[in-house]
Amino acid sequence: MPAASSFDIKRIIRPNILKLEPYRCARDDYSEGILLDANENSYGPVHQARITQSGAGSSLIEAQPDSQQLHRYPDPMGLRVKQRILQLRPSIPSVNNVFLGVGSDEVIDLLVRITCQPGRDSILVTPPTYGMYKVVASINDVGIVKVPLIVEGDDIFQLDVDAVIQSACSDETIKIIWLCSPGNPTGTRLNEADVRRVLESDYRGLVVVDEAYVDFVRADRGESYAKLVAEYPNLFVMQTMSKSFGLAGIRLGIGMGSPELVQYLNNTKAPYSLSTLALDVAKEALSPEGIAKMRQVAASLCQQRDEFLIPELRSLPHVAAIIGGNDANFVLCRFVDSNGRVSNEIAKGLYTEMAENRGLVVRYRGGDYGCEGCLRITVGTVEENRVVIDTMRTLLAAIP
Ligand SMILES: Cc1ncc(COP(=O)(O)O)c(C=O)c1O
Structure with a gap:
């Protein structure tokens, strides 16, 4: 080594x-006691304070409990x-x-x-x-x-x-x-x-x-x-x-x-x-519960990616391949024209039409090295994934 x-x-x-x-x-030095060392506001978050007039223009300020210590x-x-x-x-x-x-x-x-x-x-x-x-x-x-x-x-x-x-x-x-x-x-x-x-x-x-x-x-x-x-x-x-x-x-x-x-x-x-x-x-x-939930959600996203999004994308016209390892919460989808040539034009056109007229935003990556003709599509919820596939199927079917 x-x-x-x-x-x-x-x-x-x-x-x-x-x-x-x-x-x-x-x-860095002290964090407990009456803290008058950092020029904070001891009254707490002021928008939550109760303020009453106590005559002659002076105010009585009653600080509210600040469980999150946002005034510190x-x-x-x-x-x-x-x-x-x-x-x-x-x-x-x-x-x-x-x-x-x-x-x-x-x-x-x-x-x-x-x-x-x-x-x-x-x-x-x-x-x-x-x-x-x-x-x-x-x-x-x-x-x-x-x-x-x-x-x-x-x-x-x-x-x-x-x-x-x-x-x-x-x-x-x-x-x-x-x-x-x-x-x-x-x-x-x-x-x-x-x-x-x-x-x-x-x-x-x-x-x-x-x-x-x-x-x-x-x-x-x-x-x-x-x-x-x-x-x-x-x-x-x-x-x-x-x-x-x-x-x-x-x-x-x-x-x-x-x-x-x-x-x-x-x-x-x-x-x-x-x-x-x-x-x-x-x-x-x-927290242990938070981490367990993260793992569950990540597993579910991966399942959507592997068992729905990728196979459905592969079945669409003009989709040449899903490229890369598919190890993330997105996929990289490559498009070709009717002659089988990698097509930035189709990728870009699809991206623009979906974003501007279908309320569906993915990312055009055709300009990146080795990603010619590619869109990057984030794995969404089950419903969002259905919408992306249905919309792409309709739009791609219309391309000769
Ligand atoms: C590879 C990679 N690193 C870092 C980031 C940024 O992460 P953060 O939101 O923590 O700034 C991104 C966001 O897309 C990313 O793709």
Whole structure:
């Protein structure tokens, strides 16, 4: 295991972050008693207070009980949520291995900000992949090296491992290799042997595996790469409450990696970035009952995907194939014209007609590398899936 054992995190963290003295917030010191240390409003949420006039223009203010403590700043570290994440991912050794961000999107941004020097460093991505890696790199003036996934044959949407390792090892500026498993828009879980090869290569930067869709992977296809976190200090695994837990609105992203890396991320994030409301909801969702329900719902979505959506899509005219591993809560559907030629025109036309005239919105992906002629369709409720199939059948039947 050459790289993992010789991995030196101090080499990839920016010098200004290495010597950063993080902001110390009031709640880092004390959190009980009469708290007059953080300039909060002791009357509680003011819109709930009872206010009466007590003559001569002065008011009598009666604070209402605030069971959620919304008048207090939130726990900067989200400790209770992290404790529950350890129950969801038992292979993670400690809360010190867990980072919480404002959605995975913030975690992506922070990872780039703490490792890459603007105007000098770069990240490696494997198209077709999640668009935010590139956007975040551009915002931070960080370069992008692209090593495409394999887009044909039996290994479709798997890593071109030799090319990834060769590229990463030959370019000192690459601080992060970004892998997405299951990928978006590929829906494909990356092979474990390939991920391990990258982790064990001579590349000396960080390997991030974005597992936003991991709970939709069938058990026989493999489990979360969180299981490798304790083994490889050069690995950081990202997950999110937005997909399998159905909580995209609370904005809570999860990162799991070495305590050192998590500490640098904590030092860099805004002290109170996660709201009490988000943390409370996440804690409930990550209770044993919440996790059991998540698994049930994910299983049901997968069943809809495998037993209804995919076979029905395959039976439609102009559908050439459902491509990729189908390991996520969406499918990638490729369209062809009457001559059997892959057709962006049909995909785009169908997408536009459904969105503008049928109240049915899917995602056009025909412009992504290796996704020509493709729409990405999220698995919806049983009823929504029926509507998408019926609508597509009608529209596709009308195309010569
Ligand atoms: C691969 C991948 N990573 C991360 C995200 C963003 O997740 P979050 O809602 O936690 O920011 C998405 C959202 O679609 C995604 O597809």
